Structures are given as structure tokens and as C-alpha cells.
Amino acid sequence: xxxxxxxxKPRVWSFRSRIFSKREKAKVLKHVFLGGxxxxxxxxxxxxxxxxxxxxxxxxxxxxxxAFKLLSMMLIIIFSLLIFxxxxxxxxxxxxxxxxxxxxxxxxxxxxxxxxxxIESTIDSSWMVMLYTFPVFISYGIVYQSGLFYxxxxxxxxxxxxxxxxxxxxxxxxxxxxxxxxxxxxxxxxFLGLSLFIVLYIAVRVLRPERLVDPEAFVxxxxxxxxxxxxxxxxxxxxxxxxxxRAMLSDSFADVLxxxxxxxxxxxxxxxxxxxxxxxxxxxxxSRVQTAQGRLFKLRILDxxxxxxxxxxxxxxxxxKEVRTFFRDQTQWSQxxxxxxxxxIYVYNFRVLPxxxxxxxTVYLQNLLSFLNMGLVSFVLxxxxxxxxxxxxxxxxxxxxxxxxxPIKLKTYLKVKFFIYFFPLLILSEILIIGTNIxxxxxxxxxxxxxxxxxxxxxxxxxMGVGLGAAYPDFKSENPGQAVTGFGGLxxxxxxxxxxxxxxxxxxxxxxxxxxxxIHGRALSLxxxxxxxxxxxxxxxxxxxxVIIPMKFxxxxxxxxxx
Amino acid sequence: MIELQHLSKNYSKTVAVNDLTLNIQAGEVFGFIGPNGAxxxxxxxxxxxxxxxxxxxxxICGVNMKTEPERAKSKIGFIPDQPYLYEKxxxxxxxxxxxxxxxxxxxxxxxxxxxxxxxxxxSDWSNELIEAYSHGMKxxxxxxxxxxxxxxxxxxDEPMVGLxxxxxxxxxxxxxxxxxxxxxxxxxxxxxxxAEDVCDRIGIINKGSLIVTGxxxxxxxxxxxxxxxxxxxxxxxxxxxxxx
Numbered sequence: 102x103x104x105x106x107x108x109x110k111p112r113v114w115s116f117r118s119r120i121f122s123k124r125e126k127a128k129v130l131k132h133v134f135l136g137g138x139x140x141x142x143x144x145x146x147x148x149x150x151x152x153x154x155x156x157x158x159x160x161x162x163x164x165x166x167x168a169f170k171l172l173s174m175m176l177i178i179i180f181s182l183l184i185f186x187x188x189x190x191x192x193x194x195x196x197x198x199x200x201x202x203x204x205x206x207x208x209x210x211x212x213x214x215x216x217x218x219x220i221e222s223t224i225d226s227s228w229m230v231m232l233y234t235f236p237v238f239i240s241y242g243i244v245y246q247s248g249l250f251y252x253x254x255x256x257x258x259x260x261x262x263x264x265x266x267x268x269x270x271x272x273x274x275x276x277x278x279x280x281x282x283x284x285x286x287x288x289x290x291x292f293l294g295l296s297l298f299i300v301l302y303i304a305v306r307v308l309r310p311e312r313l314v315d316p317e318a319f320v321x322x323x324x325x326x327x328x329x330x331x332x333x334x335x336x337x338x339x340x341x342x343x344x345x346x347r348a349m350l351s352d353s354f355a356d357v358l359x360x361x362x363x364x365x366x367x368x369x370x371x372x373x374x375x376x377x378x379x380x381x382x383x384x385x386x387x388s389r390v391q392t393a394q395g396r397l398f399k400l401r402i403l404d405x406x407x408x409x410x411x412x413x414x415x416x417x418x419x420x421x422k423e424v425r426t427f428f429r430d431q432t433q434w435s436q437x438x439x440x441x442x443x444x445x446i447y448v449y450n451f452r453v454l455p456x457x458x459x460x461x462x463t464v465y466l467q468n469l470l471s472f473l474n475m476g477l478v479s480f481v482l483x484x485x486x487x488x489x490x491x492x493x494x495x496x497x498x499x500x501x502x503x504x505x506x507x508p509i510k511l512k513t514y515l516k517v518k519f520f521i522y523f524f525p526l527l528i529l530s531e532i533l534i535i536g537t538n539i540x541x542x543x544x545x546x547x548x549x550x551x552x553x554x555x556x557x558x559x560x561x562x563x564x565m566g567v568g569l570g571a572a573y574p575d576f577k578s579e580n581p582g583q584a585v586t587g588f589g590g591l592x593x594x595x596x597x598x599x600x601x602x603x604x605x606x607x608x609x610x611x612x613x614x615x616x617x618x619x620i621h622g623r624a625l626s627l628x629x630x631x632x633x634x635x636x637x638x639x640x641x642x643x644x645x646x647x648v649i650i651p652m653k654f655x656x657x658x659x660x661x662x663x664x
Numbered sequence: 665m666i667e668l669q670h671l672s673k674n675y676s677k678t679v680a681v682n683d684l685t686l687n688i689q690a691g692e693v694f695g696f697i698g699p700n701g702a703x704x705x706x707x708x709x710x711x712x713x714x715x716x717x718x719x720x721x722x723x724i725c726g727v728n729m730k731t732e733p734e735r736a737k738s739k740i741g742f743i744p745d746q747p748y749l750y751e752k753x754x755x756x757x758x759x760x761x762x763x764x765x766x767x768x769x770x771x772x773x774x775x776x777x778x779x780x781x782x783x784x785x786x787s788d789w790s791n792e793l794i795e796a797y798s799h800g801m802k803x804x805x806x807x808x809x810x811x812x813x814x815x816x817x818x819x820x821d822e823p824m825v826g827l828x829x830x831x832x833x834x835x836x837x838x839x840x841x842x843x844x845x846x847x848x849x850x851x852x853x854x855x856x857x858x859a860e861d862v863c864d865r866i867g868i869i870n871k872g873s874l875i876v877t878g879x880x881x882x883x884x885x886x887x888x889x890x891x892x893x894x895x896x897x898x899x900x901x902x903x904x905x906x907x908x
Binding site: 413414415417418419421422425426429430498499500502503505506507508509510660661 | 712713714715716733734735737738740742744746748749750751752753757760761762763764765766767768793
């Protein structure tokens with residue numbers, strides 16, 4: 102056990118040094134800001150959970166049934182999230198970490214290294230899931246007026262759940278490494294995990310769970326009650342946690358003890374199996390990982406990209422490199438797949454909008470929604486830009502020396518980055534806006550306005566993504582996608598949100614005027630025309646400035662960046 | 665060919681390179697040696713256009729790195745100490761990428777790329793992703809890429825790190841051969857044997873300042889020990905500088 106504790110010490114010491122280091126103390130403002138956002142999010146979950154549960158509690162006869170059904174569903178989702186999160190963390194900790202050669206050269210048994218790594222991985226993968234689910238469970242305690250024991254039991258129930266999830270993940274990873282190359286497993290699991298998530302999400306969305314609180318939507322009350330009473334699968338660890346919590350909320354202490362016993366014995370069994378298996382195959386798997394691996398898939402299309410002679414040599418070099426490296430990174434595929442699914446869900450939500458039931462005139466509502474839709478599509482655009490274009494420079498990682506040592510201007514290099522992301526993001530935004538506008542059956546004027554506005558906003562948002570990503574790069578990060586969580590990422594998100602809001606506000610007044618004049622069949626006054634033209638001109642100038650300034654800022658900051 | 669005039673680099677309060685002036689002729693192999701943290705890599709990065717100097721001028725074949733960086737860089741073959749590359753490209757694709765950057769003719773590229781891959785024993789790996797290469801293979805690929813456009817100047821940081829004995833021998837011979845064809849080579853190294861075997865002239869840097877430059881004979885005379893090896897000369901010079 103001493104060896105395991107010793108192996109965990111570097112992690113504890115680094116954490117302690119980070120907290121007390123002068124450099125971190127200098128970033129107080131940043132920590133307060135990020136902590137504030139986290140606290141707001143936590144508070145938001147807490148308030149929503151409390152309101153929803155109070156509402157359910159108020160429904161006679163079936164209120165408790167719905168609340169418990171929700172608790173059961175929550176625990177299944179948490180358990181799935183814990184497994185998914187553990188798979189990614191465990192894979193890195195056990196097989197891909199850079200310090201593994203050093204640790205394995207030490208005079209310590211392989212299984213002890215495994216245990217230390219597994220403990221680290223369990224904590225890393227579960228703390229955040231737990232932190233943000235606490236407000237939901239605390240809400241149950243408050244609404245059902247439970248005592249202190251409920252909260253102690255909450256910890257006692259969730260702890261084995263996290264251990265079992267992390268244990269199952271480690272078992273799966275150890276087996277997978279024996280079959281597949283470890284460097285590919287991460288991409289594969291992300292891909293499979295996201296696929297599963299998307300399928301589940303689409304299934305849930307199509308089933309329209311909002312009908313759960315609307316008994317009229319069911320054929321009979323009996324069918325509805327049966328749906329609520331259907332028990333969860335008894336062999337699922339999340340069911341043991343659910344049964345224990347429900348028993349605690351219903352004051353059946355004997356049941357609490359039984360279900361906790363089940364959860365803890367399950368956790369101990371998983372850990373026992375894990376150590377036994379680790380002793381046999383962990384080191385063998387790790388040895389396999391050390392050898393060079395061939396490609397899992399070969400995309401032949403990437404060998405001959407159609408970038409013709411119309412591009413100059415350096416521009417073509419970077420454009421081809423960008424496309425090849427992007428599509429050969431399997432983690433990017435899963436993200437693209439996820440975006441595709443989100444687009445479908447987004448468009449589907451518009452299809453099922455019950456506009457005809459609205460008390461407001463449909464033509465007016467359709468056009469109003471179309472206008473709001475521009476804002477929503479722009480926010481989707483910000484999210485996608487944050488994920489892909491913002492880390493576009495950081496993704497060079499430590500190979501950025503190549504950019505600096507070759508005869509290409511930083512300005513040209515950033516322009517290549519800009520266009521690589523601009524075209525796909527423009528297509529995505531226009532598909533979203535045109536698709537949803539068709540479903541809303543908006544007027545040709547609103548359709549043209551939306552398409553043109555997006556056409557001018559996309560370059561601004563992409564330029565902010567690429568420019569600010571270049572101004573605040575992170576070449577050292579293992580995962581450049583996380584660069585957006587830093588200071589520059591926050592600045593990007595805030596500035597682009599302000600930019601979009603400004604353009605939409607500038608257009609809102611004139612469009613309302615034009616629309617109302619058309620409905621009432623009146624002509625516009627000269628002053629109104631000046632206002633309309635002035636607003637659209639300012640929106641256009643703003644869009645141009647949003648393209649020029651961030652790119653120049655990024656170029657200037659990047660040129661003085663130390664490698 | 666390479667001219668450094670009063671070159672300095674400061675990192676806030678730390679002076680990494682202090683008023684460095686050097687002149688290296690065409691066809692010369694110049695060895696830049698010094699203890700860890702002496703300022704070798706910083707100097708090399710400034711010469712390669714990777715970082716900007718705080719003050720001073722860098723001329724590559726008469727072209728000013730500050731005012732015409734692209735033209736100056738097009739004359740250089742740069743080889744860093746750490747082989748960080750685009751892991752998701754194949755070796756051949758990386759060479760193609762380099763050729764495009766230096767605007768090489770496509771027909772000339774294919775033949776040259778094959779020659780360089782053969783020279784550095786990478787032909788069998790040319791269609792594999794770089795992520796599957798060993799450290800030494802990546803280092804050899806960087807060298808192949810740096811030589812692809814026939815640079816007039818080669819700037820190389822620790823050329824032998826990660827190379828096997830056969831590759832070290834190849835690189836030593838290659839550098840001598842390139843120098844005889846008029847290519848100027850500026851090389852930083854910790855390996856005094858390599859410096860002794862390959863370099864025409866050596867510069868010793870310590871705490872950011874150039875202590876001495878000259879042939880090995882000049883350095884021996886400087887410390888007044890005529891039968892000493894470069895290692896002994898280096899130790900004497902750096903210790904004297906530490907005491908000063």
C-alpha cells in the first residue's frame with residue numbers, strides 16, 4: 102500500500118504546488134471568473150431541479166412516481182457518463198501518459214502502478230460529474246424533507262457507483278488494448294460513445310419525453326401509470342443506487358442497508374476482478390502499446406487532394422496539410438458526426454413546432470421565429486467555431502517551428518487557416534438557416550435577409566476564432582481542442598456573442614418597420630429609409646471590421662510568441 | 665554568408681544572448697558550443713527566423729532576416745534539436761509539403777525526394793504516417809526535408825541527437841561534402857568530438873556572450889595548452905569565464 106501512496110504523491114504535490122505557486126496567484130481574476138461561471142451553472146441546476154421536483158411533488162397520486170422515475174433516469178445517465186468519461190481518462194492514465202516509461206522503470210510491481218493509476222483516473226473522471234449532479238440529489242433531499250442521513254447516504258451510494266463505472270471502463274480498456282492499437286482506441290471509443298449518445302438522444306427526442314407530464318397524450322391513464330411504474334433493470338449498479346436513495350427518501354432503513362450492501366459488494370467484486378486481471382495482462386498490453394502501429398483506416402481520397410495549380414506553393418502546402426491532418430485525426434470525425442446529428446435535431450425541432458396552436462398570427466410568428474433563428478444559428482456557429490477554428494493554430498502543437506522557419510508570411514498562414522474553416526462553416530450555417538426557414542415557411546424577404554446576414558456574419562465569427570486562437574495559442578497542450586477553455590477562448594466567445602447581438606439588433610428595428618409597412622400596405626417615409634439604409638450599412642461595416650481586426654491582432658501577437 | 669551584428673535577446677530580465685557578432689564565410693562549417701543554458705538554441709532560433717531578436721541584425725546571404733524574412737528563410741535549411749513534425753502526414757507527404765513551401769518544381773521534387781529518402785534510409789517508410797516513426801527516423805526526415813531545396817545555408821541544432829552510429833557517420837560526411845560545394849553550415853552541439861571532426865571554426869558561448877572563436881588550433885593557443893583536446897580547451901575556457 103505504501104508503494105501505491107508513494108506513486109500518488111507526485112500528483113498530490115503538483116496539485117499543491119499549483120495552488121500555492123505565485124504564477125497561479127497572479128491569475129486570481131481568471132480563477133474568480135471561471136469559478137463564478139461554474140458556480141452560476143451549479144446554482145442554475147439546483148434551482149431548476151428544485152422547481153421541477155416541487156412541481157412534481159404537487160401533482161396528486163402520480164407526483165412521487167414521476168419524481169422517482171426521473172431519479173432512476175438520472176442515475177442511469179450519470180452511470181453512462183461516468184463510464185464514458187472513465188474510458189477516456191483510464192486509457193490516457195494507463196497506456197498513453199508520457200511519464201509511464203519512468204514509472205515502469207521504478208522497482209515497483211506492475212499491479213501497484215496499475216492501482217495508483219486507476220485511483221487517479223477514478224478521481225479525475227468522476228469529480229466533475231459528481232459535483233454537477235449533487236444539486237439534483239440535494240434538491241430531492243430538500244423537497245422530500247430528508248435528514249442528515251440522506252446526504253451521508255447520498256455520498257455512500259455515489260462513491261461505489263463511480264468505482265464500479267471506473268472499474269468496468271478499466272476492464273474494457275485492458276481487453277481492448279490486447280486487440281487494438283492503444284493510440285486508436287481513444288478515437289474509436291469517442292466515436293462509438295458519441296454514436297451511442299446521438300442515437301439515444303435522437304430516440305429520446307423523437308419519443309418526445311415532454312409528453313410524460315401530459316397524461317392526455319396517452320391512450321389511457323392505466324398505460325401511463327404502467328409506463329411510470331416499470332422497474333429499472335435489477336443488475337444495473339445505477340438501480341442499486343436508485344433503490345438505496347428511494348428507500349432513504351421513503352424512510353425504509355432496512356432497504357437502504359440492503360441496497361448499499363449490494364452496491365459496495367458490487368464495487369469490491371469489480372475491484373478484485375480488476376486487480377486480478379491487471380496482474381495478468383496490464384503490463385503485456387502496455388508493452389504492445391510501445392511498438393509502432395500501422396494505420397487503422399486509409400482514406401485514399403486524402404492522397405490526391407484537388408488543390409490545383411491556382412494556389413501558390415506555400416498556400417497549397419498548408420491547405421493540403423490542414424485537410425489531411427484534420428481527416429486523419431479520428432477524434433475529429435466523431436465531432437463532425439456529432440455536429441451532423443445536432444443539425445438534424447435542430448432542424449427536426451423546427452418541424453415539430455406547433456405554430457398553428459399559437460394565439461399569435463402565424464405569418465407574424467413565422468417571421469419573428471425566423472429572425473430569432475438567425476441568432477440561434479449564429480450561436481451554433483460560435484460553438485462550432487470554438488471547437489474547430491479557435492484551436493486551428495494551437496493544433497500545430499510543437500511543430501509550429503515549421504511555420505516560423507519556412508518562407509511563408511504569418512499573414513498568409515493565417516489566411517489559409519481562415520479559408521479552411523470559413524467554407525465549411527458557411528455551408529453549415531446556410532444549410533441550418535435555409536432548412537429551418539423552409540420548415541417555418543417564411544416570406545422570401547426573410548429568407549433572403551437571413552441568408553445574406555449569415556453570409557456576412559460567418560467570416561467575422563471565423564476571423565475572431567482564427568485570430569484570437571492565434572493571439573492566445575497553446576502549443577504545449579496534449580489536446581489543443583481544450584485551448585478554447587482558456588482566457589483567449591472566453592474573449593472569443595464574448596466578443597463574437599456581442600458582434601452577433603449587435604448585428605441582429607441593428608437589423609431588428611428596420612426589419613420590423615419594413616414588415617409592418619408591408620402588412621399594413623403603407624409606404625415608408627424618407628426618414629425610415631435613411632434609418633434602414635444607415636442600420637444595414639453600420640451592420641455591414643461591423644462585419645468587415647470583425648474580419649480585419651482579429652486577424653491583424655492574431656498576426657501581431659503570434660509573431661512575438663516565444664516557441 | 666551568415667552575418668550576426670550585435671545580436672541580443674532578452675527574456676524580461678534574463679539576457680539569453682548578449683551582443684553577439686559573428687561572420688561565417690561560404691563553405692565554412694561553424695561549430696557553436698557552450699554549456700546548457702548558454703544561449704545556443706536562442707541564437708539558432710533567431711537565425712532561423714523563429715524568434716525575433718531584441719536588438720541586432722541577422723544577414724543570411726546578404727538578406728536581412730528582419731526586413732525580408734521570407735527571402736532569408738528560403739535560403740536556409742533549418743534543423744531543430746527536437747523533431748516535432750505533423751504526425752498525421754506520411755514521410756513523403758511531409759517532403760511534398762516542404763517542397764511546396766519552397767516552391768520547388770514538381771518533377772524535380774519526386775526525384776530529389778526519393779534520393780533524400782534513400783540517403784537517410786527512409787524509403788521503406790515513406791508512405792507510413794510520421795506518428796509511427798522513431799525519434800531517430802523523425803530526425804532523419806527533418807534533415808531530408810531541410811536539404812530538399814538545396815539551401816545555401818544550413819542551421820542545425822544538435823544534429824546527432826537520436827541518431828544511430830551509421831547515421832552520425834553519414835551526417836558528418838554529408839556536412840563536409842556540402843561545405844566543399846559551398847554550403848555554409850552553422851551547427852550547435854554538445855558533442856565535442858563531432859565539433860572537432862566536422863567544424864572548420866568553433867565559437868564558444870557562455871552566459872549569452874561569445875567567449876572566443878577560431879580554429880581548434882586558435883583555441884588551444886588561447887588557453888596556452890597545445891596538446892589538449894577540445895574537451896579540455898572547452899572546460900578551461902568556460903571555467904575562466906565563470907571566474908571572470
